[in-house]
Amino acid sequence: KAGVTQTPRYLIKTRGQQVTLSCSPISGHRSVSWYQQTPGQGLQFLFEYFSETQRNKGNFPGRFSGRQFSNSRSEMNVSTLELGDSALYLCASSPRTGPDTQYFGPGTRLTVL
């Protein structure tokens, strides 16, 4: 089975721009979660989608948004980019919502200049 894939792997943007990241979960997995990793804050939860519905949201501003499609693929969008948004954005998929193992993709490295 193919693992979680994320595109693009690297991205450079400037302040004020917006960005869209994509995640394809493991086949058959219906839950997709997004995390942000920074050196200062570590790994922090952004949001989880299950069956096209946002089930849970972390403590991030409204500039961070996401969606899930009927094939379970997910996108996250960050609008009005700030320097502090530079991070590794990780997507994880799981067969279901609830206590289950989440499998991570390789991440998208976003640099905001």
Place this chain on the structure above:
Amino acid sequence: DQQVKQNSPSLSVQEGRISILNCDYTNSMFDYFLWYKKYPAEGPTFLISISSIKDKNEDGRFTVFLNKSAKHLSLHIVPSQPGDSAVYFCAALGNYGGSQGNLIFGKGTKLSVKP
């Protein structure tokens, strides 16, 4: 406040010996715990998990122990190999009536296994 704590930022172990990585948590609602291994610029790789109804889970060289009364878990790697050198993250999941899915991560412990 940190709900999942890994108090040792780094650990150095000789090849062939045991590596013990520790993790403490504060939230009694957590009922599923996972360990991930991570290399720089890559996503975390799942290693092993344990449900709160168990106190031990073993998978090859990796064993996780859970002490619920102490809110403490540990990952044992025996024997340690140089390829185990990476950052190890402890993570917890809660069960809030099914409306959850977010892992709470510790800050990680960097393990170095010396040949």
